Amino acid sequence: MNRLARVDLRTDWTEARLLNVAAGLLAAATVLAILARPIDLPQQPLRVTFVVSGTAAVWLLIWRLLPATNRPRVVSVLLFVGFLLLSALLVWCNPLFGFFVWTGYLFTVYTLPGWWQVVGAAGVASVTAASQAGGYRTLESTGGLWLYGFLFLVNAGISSAMTRLETVKDRNAVRRNEIIDELAEANAKLEEALKENAGLHAQLLVQAHEAGVLDERQRMAGEIHDVLAQGLTGIVTQLEAAETGTAERERHLAAAKRLARESLTEARRSVQALRPQHLDEAGLPDALGEVVQSWSGLHGVRADLITTGPTRRLLPEIEMTLLRTAQEALANVARHARAGRVGLTLSYMEDMVTLDVRDDGAGFDPDRPREVTASGGFGLSAMRERLSRIAGTLGVESEPGGGTALSACVPAIGIGGAP
Ligand SMILES: Nc1ncnc2c1ncn2[C@@H]1O[C@H](COP(=O)(O)OP(=O)(O)OP(=O)(O)O)[C@@H](O)[C@H]1O
Ligand SMILES: [Mg+2]
Structure with missing residues (x-):
């Protein structure tokens, strides 16, 4: 599997899990909003809350149906902006939806590209700060505004740090995958080279063997020529001379015998690939x-x-x-x-x-x-x-x-x- 495919699959999987978590928190926050009716909170009527919460659920579903792989960036940004607006509306319905809004931080890291992450994190921080301050009613007083500003800065600071950490982690993961792929590629190449090498080695062995056989054949041919053929030629010459029947007869016969003996000794030494007798002695x-x-x-x-x-x-x-x-x-x-x-x-x-x-x-x-x-x-x-x-x-x-x-x-x- 190549690197891009692996990263995409991972992104798909992570986003699907996040959407599940968001849906769960949305349901929990809705129940909480119903249960918290008697408490004095800046809340909207239940049917308004249900409409907004239902719309958010549908939004999450649409999101789920558009997997991250092959999704254009602009669609991702739109999905997130819709999510943020619905979050703000939910907090307007009831500040307890702050539980749900929190998942927005995770989406900024996994859904938004590049610098959009910073903008997204600031958006989520602004909604979170409102929920923590007890709803938008707080913004009506100066003190409330100060509180909201403070909460916003704290949230934005924490979310930037988290986003940064996640981005670095993600980049490292991508780099790690790249290194693994590079290693796998290098390994494959190495394996191929080793196979090729083994082939060459076998070829070399065959050639070396053939060269050895040829060398030995030439050596033997040389030995047969120099030792046997020369010896036999000499013997024939001496015997022919002896045949002429002169007084030299005995001398030629003795020379022929000596040559025969010497040639035999040399022939034996040749077969054993030894040095000529003369050289052994001197x-x-x-x-x-x-x-x-x-x-x-x-x-x-x-x-x-x-x-x-x-x-x-x-x-x-x-x-x-x-x-x-x-x-x-x-x-x-x-x-x-x-x-x-x-x-x-x-x-x-x-x-x-x-x-x-x-x-x-x-x-x-x-x-x-x-x-x-x-x-x-x-x-x-x-x-x-x-x-x-x-x-x-x-x-x-x-x-x-x-x-x-x-x-x-x-x-x-x-x-x-x-x-
Ligand atoms: N010293 C020499 N004087 C005159 N002719 C020679 C001499 N040495 C070689 N030759 C000539 O060169 C030829 C080739 O010699 P080479 O030793 O290769 O073969 P050869 O002696 O005829 O046969 P082989 O050595 O195989 O028994 C010889 O046939 C001969 O005509
Ligand atoms: Mg010769």
Whole structure:
């Protein structure tokens, strides 16, 4: 229910109650007037009294039939003026009607708008003063006039104070209702926002889950490529060499076996999402040194590693990414470059670490990368993908016949978070 409707209903209800009270007092005062006949009071004949009192009763009835809601102000004022005139007539009939007149104060507060309340209260005070002074006969003498004036002022003073108090109370009630409505509105908005939030939260969870699945899928794809595919390629190469039946046969078979064992170990570690074995045992420069040396021994190609800058332990994810980058770069040299020499440089700088891998082999056109197929073409993009996951980048410089240079750059986040 909105504020206006509530205030209107309240006004209707209050006014109806007041009219009931007024009607009751009118009846009581009429009975009193009949009973007080023998007393010496300035009173009119009974039939005159009945006519006036009956008219007042009808007036109250009409008033009752015009509820305050939607009633124009002017009608309210007219109803009150009629009430006041009838009150004055009733007091003229018998001062004991003062009991009834008193209800006029209440009507001033609940029926009259704004400043009309002051005028109304003064009107009621003038009639009340007459009834208290024992009727209008008092006004005939100077002393009576003084008494009337005094009574009027007292009544007017009390009624103004009461009217003021009621008005303030009423205004507070309206304000309270307004605040309650505002609160209800704010609550409704809050509820709506919470519902919306819950929806967003659910959506976020779904997205986070999907992102997690995608991330893990990419990681596994990278691991399978770097660990299994590379290992198997190496094994196939060694077995093919052994098949040629030369004196080197035993050496190739032993290399194939070693590769198979290493690949198996690495594959197990990948499944368990552990770091490569080399890194577990040593820091990145040493692990890289081992990988380079073993690669060189296996392929018979000279490979050198240079480390520059202050070496330090980096976040495991960063070290692992650099190691995998070097492994894939070397695997590519072995498969595609037919190089005579490979140089790797690992440089530790203040806030970044770079790894460069250069070979003097066949080279290729980096602007025309081979398509990803079942037989390969995944290596460079997987490398890029891995690096971007740790905010790193990959640069490829190469041209057919001019060798190849790869450059990976990653943030130097040390263990503990500080660069
Ligand atoms: N060092 C290099 N020397 C010459 N060509 C290279 C070198 N590195 C990459 N390439 C070329 O770039 C292509 C893409 O390499 P990438 O590693 O993405 O795939 P791949 O090695 O062919 O297959 P995969 O790595 O998926 O087994 C290679 O096929 C090769 O033609
Ligand atoms: Mg490759």
